[in-house]
Amino acid sequence: MPVEQTYSKKNPRMYLFYWVFALAFAALLAALGYRQIFMYDVYVEKMERQSMRRVIEPGTRGDIYDRNGKLIVTNEPIFSAVVYFNDVRKEFREEYFKLKKAELARLESVGSKERPDYSKIAENARSNVLNGYLAQINSILGTDYKLGISDYNRHFAQKQLLPLPLVRNLTAREHAILAERIPVDSPIQIYTDTARYYPYGDVASHALGYVANNFDDDISKIPGGDLRTYAIVPTIGRTGIEAAFDDVLAGKSGAKIWIVDLAGYKYENVLDIPPTKGGDVFSSLDIDVQQAVEDAFGERKGAAVMLDVKSGEILSLVSRPSYDPNTLTPYITHKVDAEITARGAWLNRATSGLYPPGSTFKIVTAMAGLKSGAIDVDTVKTCNGGYRVGSRIFPCNSRYGHGNLDLEGALAHSCNVYFYETGIESGIDSIAEVAEEFGLNSSPGIELKEDSWRRTIIATPEFKKKRRKYDGPWTNGDTANSSIGQGYMLFTPLQIAAFTASFARGETRTKVSMLHDKKRKTDSEYHGAKKIPLTKEQYNAIVAGMVAAVERGTAKRAAIEGVKVAAKSGTAQVSVNGRPLTLAWMIAFAPADAPEVAISVIVEGEEPGDVGGGKTAAPIVRAAFEKYFSATNRGMPKIEN
Amino acid sequence: MRWRKLTAVRNLAVFAVAVAACLFAPTAVRNSVNRAFEEFRAPLDAIPSQLSDLEKFWSLSAKSKRDLIEAGRDLARLNSAYELKVLENASLRSQIHRFEKILNLPSHEKFKTEIARVCRRDISAWWQHVTIRKGSLHGIREGYAVVYGGGVVGRIAKVNAYTSVVELVSSRKFRMAAHVAGEDRPIIYQGLGSLSLQSAHGEVFDAPADLSASATSPLRLVTSALAGTFPEGILIGEIVSLAPEPDGIFKSGRVRLPKGLASLREVAVLIPVADIKTD
Structure with missing residues (x-):
């Protein structure tokens, strides 16, 4: 048989090859179509979920009154000066490039071909920016609060979407001064948390009981259980009325679900359930x-x-x-x-x-x-x-x-x-x-x-x-x-x-x-x-x-x-x-x-x-x-x- | 013809260079140019105000003799009444000083006032800021409190040599510590701005949960001396509504600002006595 005939298109053995190839290609096309058309929603949801973060905020506990309506347990506000990483992201970036440039120049000047430690530069950039804001607070309040690079890094790694407290437990005067002197659009914000307050001090302490952090808070009913979650720890009654009526007094946790970008910064809020205050208890105590x-x-x-x-x-x-x-x-x-x-x-x-x-x-x-x-x-x-x-x-x-x-x-x-x-x-x-x-x-x-x-x-x-x-x-x-x-x-x-x-x-x-x-x-x-x-x-x-x-x-x-x-x-x-x-x-x-x-x-x-x-x-x-x-x-x- | 074309090209080139210089000039250079422009422009702000005062003076002097005599009489009466008040004040002040000296107390007077005329108020930023006809040459610094007969005006946001810009109490960028008249629990006030030229509002938050207010029984919101910028007890406005915040501890609500804020003519800048001594 001539060579031309052996390799001609009409060769039946080649037909087999063509069919196999066509089938495989059709299978690939079908799979692609299936994924693109029928599985579209599933993949979109998966992608969105990978970029979603949930933030849980506990509800405030209810108050306790005595039998004559006197307030005997309540909550007092705790004010902190905080910064949200999202608000200083641009400054992080600018500082990062500045430090990176300086480091590259330093390495070049000593003739080193070593690769700069970019994560270290990023940590230093964050620290410099945040220390700048802390210094601003210190200069306004005349204080000397300090935070270390490890504090910033820990918060960045574990609670990136939660506010970073630069100064905790501000006094009423400090709160007033900061509210007045920090510009409204500054990344420094006043964050209000609550702590249990017993106006009568040690009176009826065993009857009223006390609260402690509740690390086992049941958040299963809050949407987004499969998302990466940042939670502010709520409190639970440990003894006394606080524990006995915890189901009434405990506030209902709220949640925010954020779409974040690749670096983990907030991009869009897709769910906002505000926390609600717990119920009040009217105790029998006089x-x-x-x-x-x-x-x-x-x-x-x-x-x-x-x-x-x-x-x-x-x-x-x-x-x-x-x-x-x-x-x-x-x-x-x-x-x-x-x-x-x-x-x-x-x-x-x-x-x-x-x-x-x-x-x-x-x-x-x-x-x-x-x-x-x-x-x-x-x-x-x-x-x-x-x-x-x-x-x-x-x-x-x-x-x-x-x-x-x-x-x-x-x-x-x-x-x-x-x-x-x-x-x-x-x-x-x-x-x-x-x-x-x-x-x-x-x-x-x-x-x-x-x-x-x-x-x-x-x-x-x-x-x-x-x-x-x-x-x-x-x-x-x-x-x-x-x-x-x-x-x-x-x-x-x-x-x-x-x-x-x-x-x-x-x-x-x-x-x-x-x-x-x-x-x-x-x-x-x-x-x-x-x-x-x-x-x-x-x-x-x-x-x-x-x-x-x-x-x-x-x-x-x-x-x-x-x-x-x-x-x-x-x-x-x-x-x-x-x-x-x-x-x-x-x-x-x-x-x-x-x-x-x-x-x-x-x-x-x-x-x-x-x-x-x-x-x-x-x-x-x-x-x-x-x-x-x-x-x-x-x-x-x-x-x- | 060719010359014209060349001129047009040259003009365009100059403009492009100027824009590029603006864009790429260092921040310090841009700031100093900006400040120089403000200082250069200050007389332009002040002159219309001065002219307006002059115009008022002439319009008054054009009145009939009889009117002027009557006005003069009224003025004399008012002057004598005020003189009496001034004397009373002086006597009280000297008594206070004497007691402070005897009891070894720090000085009661924390602020001196610098009266200034309002010389500019833009329609586009009616509730944001006003420009006054006094500046750093009169001892005014950024952050100083500004008040008028009806209460708080705002805070000095920018100071030039002869003029200053006041961030108004109604501006969204204005925030301060306050409290309800008659008690001392701090509340945070912030301006809300307004689209109307007639009235403006603010809001309060971190108000104690036991407070309640309505349009028919409003609460007087006054300044707090906690932060040191304002003296105690100057009227900010009236709280006309309060609703609980989600945390259950605080309430937030609306503040109706005094109507006089819409027609400011003269204000007083409060200069801390401590700063005068330092200067």
Whole structure:
């Protein structure tokens, strides 16, 4: 076959090649068409997404008010002088070229063929420009603020779209001066951030709580979850009302989505959702009463809880020592943390402190005695200053004895012997039953997270068998101790306050709350309560004993003019790290015949015997009642401060 | 003919060289040329104003004797009343000085005033700036406060030897610290400009959230001495609306500026006493 024919176009083998080539080319064209026509939107979106950045701005937290509408927690502005990188981009570029030129000239002059470090030049250019603006601020304010190249670089790398703070925490004067003297079109802007502000300082600090940075903020509902995000860190409530009602108080974060250019600078804003402020909370606290109780505590350690008897709303929740939440915002420094830890001020003693109730528990023992029939309202017992249980003599608080006493007298003078006998005659099970009926082993329902009710103890033989088996079996001595609120019994001041409010209302339970709600139901169904299992005569006898304690007994210092107060003092002994200490207790409600408020107060002693219920806790009760009744102007003359 | 062509080409060439010189000349040279031009032009600004004053004088002198006598009487009455006020002021001032001396207090007087006539106000920048007939030769410096009988006028933005340009309180480039009369919480004020020649507005931001204002019950916005440029308590305008900002801490709103700002004739530049002592 001639060569021409072999390679002619009509060669069938070449046809095959042509077909394969045509098919491959058609496939390529089809793929190109598919990508250009059908996949166009997908690729455009992908391209746009690669050049989009999301900036999250947190919403401001809501305010907290007391029950009378006084603002007790709010936000204060923090002004900073900032620069947005976008606004100085042109200057960066000019400075960069200037430095680059100088560096090239330098290298040439020394005959070096080394390549300049362009990223270093860019960093220096940024630093020079920003230092220029910082110098401008310093010259206007007469200050000497400094920032290093590393500060600029870190911000540029991590938060390029967020403002760079050149000077933080401007004072009102500095803010005013800069607002006036910095030109409106200058890249230096005043940026306003917020910090939590507690106008009353350390008053009610444990009740109000504090906030901290929330690095786990849920931003999943904000559009642009798959975009590179720059976020300003919001705050979250850590303790107290701040934490309990965080879902209400927390503001809603806003977002801005920017299209950026290749260098990461803002180009166009495509989405702007403004942040919104959180809701306000109207707390049940009465800040004036709270202040009065805290003032009455002075430097002493302890706790106090005052409740509205009908609604269970907490008027005052004191835990001393306290801390100033303003020192914890915007963040807690190591120094402040160490100082608060050293003073033992982190603990909310009102809700988490566990204390033996001392003689305040005699109300429970009295109810157990009456309910079980061990005593009646007229039962008289003789106190000789001690009571023998087995081989041990349990002492009374009166060394030489109280003589013959009925229930009213025993409560008025807090006679231990009367209640040792009553407790042993009723039996520990009766006492425990009454304590359980009053919810002393359960939560009073407070919204705060710091409620240690699970660690409270109603002492019973079963408890001792399970948890204190090395102390041996339950004895009458244990019952005698329990009858006067000693031994294993442990409750929180909040539980004791709820118990007092329940008793004052003639019911077994009080559901407490930190929220003020005028429409709140106050019936027994709301509280989950039953009627006290006593006859009216029996109930009145105990109340009479508590009134007598104020009029002529151990709680005289709790008396206030014009209001009949019912109270029971208590002085308990505890051992802390092998060191004996005294706790001073007092529970009270007033007016005794139509109770409005109930209170429990505990003061921790520093030395054995340095505090006593009647001596130390009673004046605090009086201060609280005086403030409450003078403010409400019910039945007592106005107190002059 | 040829000569004409050559001249046209030469003119064009000169123009091109001038434009090129403007474009490529160093910034310092351009600034100095600009300043020289301003100084050269200053009399042109001042002369119409002086002529206007002269014209007013002549128009008044053309009035009848009777009118002049009546006006003279009125003026005499006013003068005597003002003289009395001046005496009272002098007496009060001397008392203040005496107390300051006794109590070892720093001087109460922080500003001296330099009265100046408004000599130029362009229609195109009616609410941006005015030119006044006093300059650096009268002790005026950039940034000094300018006021008039109705309140704040603005701040000195540019100073020439005989004239100065005042950035008006209504200009978008004007910002200052202020507060509501009767309290001391700082608020930031900024001008908003206006298309109307009759009235202008400003805006306030960073106003405390508990403030509220409306057109029927406006709040008086006055200067704050915090930044040191203005003395305390000079009227800026009235806040006629306030709405919460998204942060919930502050409010922002509108400020109605006094109508007198539209017809400024004479202003007072506040020269800090400290600067006079330094000079």
